[in-house]
Amino acid sequence: MVGRDQSQGVLRIGPNHLSYSDPQAIKYIYGHGTKCAKDTGYEIQKGTHYHLADVVDKPDHARKRKILASAYAIKNLEEWEYKVADKVERLIRQFDKRCTAPLPAGQIVPNPEDANVNYRMWTNFFTVEAIADIGLSLKLGFLDRGDDMCEAVNPDGTKFTAPFRESLYTVNEKTSLIVHTYDWFKTLDKLSSYTYGIYRRGTKAAKAWDGIHLALTLKRLEAYRRGEKNDDFFQALMEDKSGQPNNLELGEIDAEINIMLNAGSTTTAIAIANVMFHLLKNPKVLAQLREEIDRAMDPDETIASYENVKNxxxxxxxxxxxxxxxxxxxxxxxxxxxxxxxxxxDQFIPGGVSVSMSAHVVHQDPSIFPEPRKYIPERWLGEEGKKLQPYFLAFSAGARGCIGRNISYLEQTVLLASLLHRYEFALPHPNFEVTRQETMNYHVGPLPLKVWRRDIPGMEVSEKV
Ligand code: HEM
Structure with a gap:
């Protein structure tokens, strides 16, 4: 049921769910000190244990967030940088192999066979591998092999392999179709294995996805039990800084690894594909960005140092x-x-009502972001840009806002600077559009690109990483 509520800017999107478009509502719904909690849509998705993103109880959330706070803290970013740099290097090796001859001056449409790099796929491998290393000190080998087949284990201990992205994204697609039925979710979820199409595929994929995060959890746990003290999120889950054990049950550890691998890779990968797409559609912006990056990097520098590009x-x-x-x-x-x-x-809302605001709605509000469909990075610069921050909801806000945003910026910044410094990219043709699908996230389809090495003074084009 969708209908207008009495006041402007509120849409009833379910029998008991109000969606707001007035940005003033942000602080009431999401701000620090909000009286709201996460609604039942989260609770119903929980497995055997809650994880950081689906836990509803505020003290339990605070307990979990405290355990992980040090791992996600901004001061630790430098510790993760070498892991991110390693993945950038592996990606660059693959792009180097696929480089084609420069696009001749004046030609804007590359030969079809030259658009041979699926940027969306490769950079998604990059984000999964980065978080698996930051979180678990595990090397998945996706970037070296060019596929995302991953080890997995059933609860009875039998082993199998499954594709990481397809498993995760199919579960998320199915969930997105039924989660908003709230009370019916669990029943529909069970029934779905007897149906067809995405529902049946989603059930199968859920087994594969659960098998993947459990296998990676057990592998890292084994190393921990052998006495390996790696610097990663897993270590923070097991012990505090003074070495006191946190005594979490295996189910809770697995739940945290599940959300870390999911939230920690999916969204950043979408962001990385989107920004490349926007830049290629806006060559003047791309040229200006390159100038800034080239000033910050030495001509022969391959992987940007975070220190040099973060600001x-x-x-x-x-x-x-x-x-x-x-x-x-x-x-x-x-x-x-x-x-x-x-x-x-200015309205009293009774207890037990779901309330929300989509980031998309505020981001497309022309009174805050004039010409909202246009890609205008300049709007974020200087004092005027700072004033927009309260309306930037990509990472949500308040105590339940994204804990991983600093890690995401580390990955996005180092990768984009390194790639734009080293390569030229071209879309298959100037009118190319990516496909999009909204599930639990707003996914981007394949982004096939032609890639070639830049020719800038001081850069050794034959140099290998
Ligand atoms: C561009 C990248 C990212 C975007 C747009 C993004 C967006 C978000 C949003 C909107 C939320 C709130 C979800 C909700 O209310 O249900 C959230 C929470 C969360 N994100 Fe991110 N995220 C990104 C990257 C990451 C990364 C890299 C990690 C992990 C390394 C991560 C881990 C989490 C976790 C664990 C939560 C739950 C936090 C809590 O409830 O305390 N995210 N993120």
Whole structure:
């Protein structure tokens, strides 16, 4: 049921769910100090144990967030940088192999066979491998092999292999189709294995996905039990900084690894594909960004150092403008009002009502972002840009906002700077459009690109990584 509520800017998107478009509602629904909690849409998705993203109880959330806070802290980013740099290097090896001759001056459409790099796929391998290394110190080999077949294990211990992306994205697609039925979700989820199409495929994929994160959890646990003290999220899950064990049950550890591999790779991969697409559609922006990056990197530098590129204002503006136009998470992130009800802007909302705001709605509001469909990174620069931050909802806001945004910026910044410094890219043709599908995330389809080495003074084109 979709209908207009009494006040402007509120849409009833379910029998008990109000969706807001007035940005004033952000602080009431998501801000620090909100009286709302995550709504039942999260609770029903939980497995044997809650993880950081689906736990509803506020003290339990605070406990989990405290355990992981040090791992995600901004001061630790430098510790993860070498892991990200390693993945950039592996990606570059693959792109180097696929480089074609430069596009002749004046030619804008490459030969069809030259658009031989599926940027979306390769950079998704990059984000999965980066988080598997940062989180578990595991090397999955996707970037070296060019596929994402992953070890997996059934609860009875039998082993199998399954494709990482297809398994995860199929589960998410199925979930997105039935999760908003709330009370019916569990029943529909069970029944879906007896049906067909995406529902049946989703059930099969859920087994594969559960097998993948469990296998990776057990592998890392084995290393931990052997006494390996790696610097990664897993270590933070097992012990605090002084070595005191956190004594988490295996189910909780597995749940945290599940969300880390999922949230930690999917959204950043979408963001990385989107920003490249926007840049190639906006050559003047791309040229300006390159100038900024080239000034920050030595001509013969292959992998950007985070220190040198993390504060480049135009680079950050290009990333944020892309995250604004196509936020990787556009779905309404439901929160529930407290039992006694609460005020939202100038209206009293009774207790137990789901309330939310889609990032897409505020990001497309022309009174905040004039010409909202246009890719204009300049809007994020200087003092005027700072004023827009309260309306930037790509990572949500408040205590339940994204814990991984700094890691995401580390990955996006180092990768994009390194690639734009080394290569030229071209779309298959100037009118090329990517396909998009909204599931639990706003996914991007294949992005086939022609890639060739740049010829800039001081850069050794034959140099190998
Ligand atoms: C461009 C990249 C990213 C975007 C757009 C993004 C977006 C979001 C959003 C919108 C939320 C709120 C979800 C909700 O309310 O249900 C969230 C939460 C979360 N994100 Fe991210 N995320 C990104 C990258 C990452 C990375 C790299 C990680 C892990 C390394 C991560 C881990 C998480 C976790 C664990 C939560 C739950 C936090 C909590 O409830 O305390 N995210 N993210």
């Amino acid at each position: 480049l204002p135009y680079l950050r503006a290009c990333l944020d403008e892309s995250l604004r136009i196509y936020s990787p998470t556009t779905q309404n992130l439901g929160r529930v009002t407290p039992a006694e009800g609460m005020q939202i802007i």
